[in-house]
Amino acid sequence: MTTRPPGLRERKKQATREALREAALRLAVERGPDQVRVEDIAEAAGVSPRTYNNYFASREQAIVAAVTADREARIAAAVAARPAGVRLADAVTEAVVEQYTNTGEREHEALLLITTRTTLRDAFLDATADIEPPLTAVIAERLGDTGAHTARVLAASVAAAVRIALEDWLRPTRNAEAAGSFGAGGLVVPSGSLPDQLRAALAPLAPALDAAERPTQP
Amino acid sequence: MTTRPPGLRERKKQATREALREAALRLAVERGPDQVRVEDIAEAAGVSPRTYNNYFASREQAIVAAVTADREARIAAAVAARPAGVRLADAVTEAVVEQYTNTGEREHEALLLITTRTTLRDAFLDATADIEPPLTAVIAERLGDTGAHTARVLAASVAAAVRIALEDWLRPTRNAEAAGSFGAGGLVVPSGSLPDQLRAALAPLAPALDAAERPTQP
DNA sequence: AGGAAAGTTTGCGTGCACGCACTTTTTCTG
DNA sequence: CAGAAAAAGTGCGTGCACGCAAACTTTCCT
Numbered sequence: 001m002t003t004r005p006p007g008l009r010e011r012k013k014q015a016t017r018e019a020l021r022e023a024a025l026r027l028a029v030e031r032g033p034d035q036v037r038v039e040d041i042a043e044a045a046g047v048s049p050r051t052y053n054n055y056f057a058s059r060e061q062a063i064v065a066a067v068t069a070d071r072e073a074r075i076a077a078a079v080a081a082r083p084a085g086v087r088l089a090d091a092v093t094e095a096v097v098e099q100y101t102n103t104g105e106r107e108h109e110a111l112l113l114i115t116t117r118t119t120l121r122d123a124f125l126d127a128t129a130d131i132e133p134p135l136t137a138v139i140a141e142r143l144g145d146t147g148a149h150t151a152r153v154l155a156a157s158v159a160a161a162v163r164i165a166l167e168d169w170l171r172p173t174r175n176a177e178a179a180g181s182f183g184a185g186g187l188v189v190p191s192g193s194l195p196d197q198l199r200a201a202l203a204p205l206a207p208a209l210d211a212a213e214r215p216t217q218p
Numbered sequence: 219m220t221t222r223p224p225g226l227r228e229r230k231k232q233a234t235r236e237a238l239r240e241a242a243l244r245l246a247v248e249r250g251p252d253q254v255r256v257e258d259i260a261e262a263a264g265v266s267p268r269t270y271n272n273y274f275a276s277r278e279q280a281i282v283a284a285v286t287a288d289r290e291a292r293i294a295a296a297v298a299a300r301p302a303g304v305r306l307a308d309a310v311t312e313a314v315v316e317q318y319t320n321t322g323e324r325e326h327e328a329l330l331l332i333t334t335r336t337t338l339r340d341a342f343l344d345a346t347a348d349i350e351p352p353l354t355a356v357i358a359e360r361l362g363d364t365g366a367h368t369a370r371v372l373a374a375s376v377a378a379a380v381r382i383a384l385e386d387w388l389r390p391t392r393n394a395e396a397a398g399s400f401g402a403g404g405l406v407v408p409s410g411s412l413p414d415q416l417r418a419a420l421a422p423l424a425p426a427l428d429a430a431e432r433p434t435q436p
Numbered sequence: 437a438g439g440a441a442a443g444t445t446t447g448c449g450t451g452c453a454c455g456c457a458c459t460t461t462t463t464c465t466g
Numbered sequence: 467c468a469g470a471a472a473a474a475g476t477g478c479g480t481g482c483a484c485g486c487a488a489a490c491t492t493t494c495c496t
Binding site for chain 2 (some may be wrong): 122149150152153154156157159160161163164199200203204205206207210211212
Binding site (some may be wrong): 225226227230255256257268269271275276277 | 448451453454463
């Protein structure tokens with residue numbers, strides 16, 4: 001795979017990306033998220049505003065990326081690290097929980113910031129989708145080439161479940177408007193800790209993960 | 219629930235929404251999607267540009283909405299229509315296939331248009347997420363109040379699977395760049411008919427749907 | 437080494453999303 | 467039925483995303 005000497009080009013690119021992430025988060029913390037313009041971030045990172053959005057599609061993505069970092073890769077690695085003996089469902093669940101709870105002090109502070117603005121909250125939730133491609137890869141590896149298609153669906157479902165868990169987690173108050181006109185019962189569980197939310201959201205998918213792991217038709 | 223006489227207000231609102239959808243699609247077909255500005259659509263529908271995006275968040279959404287119409291509601295209704303005896307997995311799968319294949323002539327023409335522009339393609343795929351809330355409601359109804367949380371996860375997973383099916387379907391040519399750096403095998407199945415794609419994508423979720431339907435622990 | 441090819445950054449221009457404050461229309465209530 | 471309250475539409479201004487084409491840097495190949 002891509003195991004070539006990274007090359008000067010690529011290293012500079014990553015450096016620029018990190019510089020932008022850092023600058024975005026720092027400025028957002030210093031002066032409140034609404035007082036930061038793309039121009040400011042670009043200037044702080046030493047590139048032009050135009051270059052900024054060769055790296056990030058929106059203003060919010062840069063700020064969120066500083067917290068998210070490369071969680072996608074870490075989750076995929078964590079799944080791959082589990083011995084082949086354990087259930088796929090368990091491997092995935094534990095990897096996810098692990099990577100979402102190992103949160104540093106600085107990240108926690110940033111999360112508080114994120115929850116204050118709807119646009120940041122949304123960007124944060126959207127970032128969940130990034131785990132899908134790497135997750136597809138590791139799951140596909142477990143299932144063999146015949147399950148490549150299945151792997152994509154499962155990875156997407158896991159991503160969706162994680163997103164839901166996060167949604168519920170960072171919404172202590174308002175709880176309506178979730179389901180359609182029905183309301184679907186009305187109550188939405190008083191939102192426990194993040195690990196609990198994650199496990200609860202992933203649990204319904206366990207049967208699907210188990211089934212995929214079995215050769216073909218039992 | 220919302221079973222009040224709709225009121226003049228609401229009716230006008232829906233009329234405006236439909237007028238915008240219609241105008242957007244018509245203009246896009248007439249003069250190619252890139253030659254249509256929001257201002258044009260708004261004018262054709264008899265509202266101000268500012269009002270336009272009280273209804274649609276992006277230029278593309280209006281065009282896509284003309285094709286999508288209220289498919290969400292139809293899918294939910296189709297699921298609800300199945301007798302309570304059939305497996306949930308079957309009810310959902312058939313409802314989805316049914317609503318995505320009952321496509322009129324005009325819709326088919328519009329789909330061709332959509333595939334020509336990446337931004338429209340993306341908007342079309344994003345519209346898939348709209349089925350999630352109504353689907354949550356009908357599934358929750360089947361599972362009873364204890365399964366409200368499960369219902370959300372399953373509905374989201376179904377939506378994700380449908381999205382994947384559509385992605386693959388309207389991409390006859392290019393096939394790389396799907397999974398991470400791995401490539402996950404490389405081949406992605408030569409993309410069959412839409413119903414086949416949908417069934418294939420939903421199949422891996424069947425065990426999860428089955429399990430949810432069983433009382434608690436078998 | 438040297439030059440061609442591939443990839444990146446940048447300035448410029450256009451159309452758009454969206455907040456705010458204000459007007460108009462519909463609905464609710466006494 | 468009248469007036470208050472709520473909601474939708476409108477005009478305006480600001481910052482942003484993104485296409486395009488030109489300048490520049492790194493990489494590749496002979």
